Amino acid sequence: MTSTEHIYNVLAHQDGVALLPTDVGYALFAITAKGLQKLYRLKNRPLHKPCGLLGGLDAFNTIVKKPSQYQVRRLKHPIGLLAQVKNHALTEFQIPKYAVFNQKSIIFFNVGNLATQLAKYAFKRKRLIMATSANKAGYGNSFSFDIIHPDVVNNVDIAINAGSVKYQTFTPDGLAVGSTLLDIEEKKVVRQGASFDIIQQQARALQLI
Numbered sequence: 001m002t003s004t005e006h007i008y009n010v011l012a013h014q015d016g017v018a019l020l021p022t023d024v025g026y027a028l029f030a031i032t033a034k035g036l037q038k039l040y041r042l043k044n045r046p047l048h049k050p051c052g053l054l055g056g057l058d059a060f061n062t063i064v065k066k067p068s069q070y071q072v073r074r075l076k077h078p079i080g081l082l083a084q085v086k087n088h089a090l091t092e093f094q095i096p097k098y099a100v101f102n103q104k105s106i107i108f109f110n111v112g113n114l115a116t117q118l119a120k121y122a123f124k125r126k127r128l129i130m131a132t133s134a135n136k137a138g139y140g141n142s143f144s145f146d147i148i149h150p151d152v153v154n155n156v157d158i159a160i161n162a163g164s165v166k167y168q169t170f171t172p173d174g175l176a177v178g179s180t181l182l183d184i185e186e187k188k189v190v191r192q193g194a195s196f197d198i199i200q201q202q203a204r205a206l207q208l209i
Contacts, residue, residue, distance in 0.1 A: 002158060002160060004114075004117050004118050004121045005121065006158075007020070007029075007118055007158055008031075008118065008121050008122055008125070010157050010158055011029060011030060011031040011032070011035060011122075011129065012031045012032065012122070012125070012127055014157065015032045015034035015035045015038070016030070016035055016156075016157035016158065017029065017030050017035055017038050017039045017042065017155075017156045017157055017158075018030075018156060018157065018158040018159070018160075019134055019148070019152060019153065019156040019158065019159040019160070020114055020115065020118075020158075020159075020160050021112065021114065021145070021160060021161075021162035021163075021165055022078070022111040022112040022114075022115050022165065022178075023078050023110075023111055023112040023165055023166040023167055023194075024078045024111055024112075024141070024165060024166075024167045024169070024178040024179050024193065024194045025133055025134070025141040025142055025143055025165055025167075025176070025178045026133070026134040026141075026142045026143075026144075026145060026148055026165070027111075027115070027131050027132060027133055027134050027178075028042065028043065028131070028132055028133070028134050028152070028156070029054065029115075029118070029129050029130065029131050030129070030130050031122065031127050031128075031129055031130065032094075032096075033096040033098075036051070036096050036098050036099075036130050037098075039051070039130070039132065040098065042151065042152050042155055042156070043132065043134075043135070043136055043137050043152070044136055044137045044138075045132070045137045046137070047098060050098055050099055050100060050101040050105065050106070051098060051099055051106075051130050051131060051132040052080055052099070052105065052106035052107065052108050052130070052131050052132060053095070053099055053105050053106065053107050053108065053128050053129070053130060053131065054108050054111070054115055054118065054119045054122075054128070054129040054130070054131040055107040055108060055109065055119055055123075055128065056109060056116060056119050056120060056123065057072065057073055057109075058120070058123055059107065059119065059123050059128060060072055060081070060083075060107055060109075062089065062123075063085045063086055063089035063093065063105075063107075063128070064083045064084065064085060064086070064107070065083070065084045065085065065086055070083070070184055070206075070208060071206045071208075072109065072206075072208075074202065074206060075109060075110065075199070075202060075203075075206075076110060077110055077180075077194065077195040077198055077199050077202075078108075078109070078110050078111045078112075078167060078178075078179045078180070078193075078194050078195065079108070079109050079110060079179055079180050079181075079182065079195075079199055080106045080107065080108045080109075080179045080180070080181040080182070080190075080191075081106065081107050081109065081181075081182055081184050081208075082104055082105070082106050082181060082182065082183040082184065082185065082190060083104060083105070083107065083183075083184050083185055084103050084104055084185055085100060085103060085104065085105050087103075092126065093126055093127060093128045094126075094127065095128055095130075096130070098130070099128075099130050104183075104185065106181060108131060108179060111179060112166070114160075115131075133178055134148050134152055135148070135149070136149050136151075136152070140170075140175045140176035140177065141176040141177055141178045142176070143164055143165050143168045143176060144163060144164045144165070145159075145161040145162070145163065167194035167195065169193055169194045169196075171192075177191065177192070177193045177194075178193050178194065179191075179193045179194055180192060180193040180194060180195065180196045180199045180200075181193065182199075182203055182208060182209055184208045184209075187207075187208065187209045188209055189209060
């Protein structure tokens with residue numbers, strides 16, 4: 001099995017891109033600016049569309065402005081939170097501009113053991129991991145390895161096939177989606193995804209939306 005340390009070294013020191021399973025779908029991960037540029041090319045993703053940051057409670061408390069006003073530790077399901085990040089955090093953690101839009105970034109939580117361990121490993125080394133779904137731009141989330149586009153599978157630096165993922169969520173019109181996304185600055189739902197009903201209830205109780 002590929003170790004967390006090996007994945008990190010490929011991403012941080014070789015400008016690599018990893019294709020890894022999360023609980024809500026397969027995702028692409030990068031750390032460096034060059035790695036992120038490669039990731040965008042693989043997805044055919046426009047550079048003006050930011051990706052998210054793979055984080056955790058420590059990362060959230062460090063990079064988000066006024067983190068104490070958000071009780072995010074009580075959220076236990078896969079989720080992405082859109083929040084304002086501190087100016088110095090962009091430099092301190094070497095976050096490329098592609099991960100931030102209008103001083104905001106999406107920070108993903110609780111998306112699976114591998115992703116969580118990788119995020120913690122990187123954070124201890126003052127790095128954050130950029131993450132986005134492994135599908136080509138304009139297509140739905142990939143819930144199993146065998147439906148990921150060959151251009152993606154064949155051109156990443158690390159790929160782990162873990163079969164089907166835990167949460168498989170579809171929109172009413174049949175589009176596969178990943179994590180639920182909340183904008184906790186504007187207190188609104190950005191995207192209904194995995195475990196939305198539970199998350200919505202918890203978020204309202206915590207006054208996040």
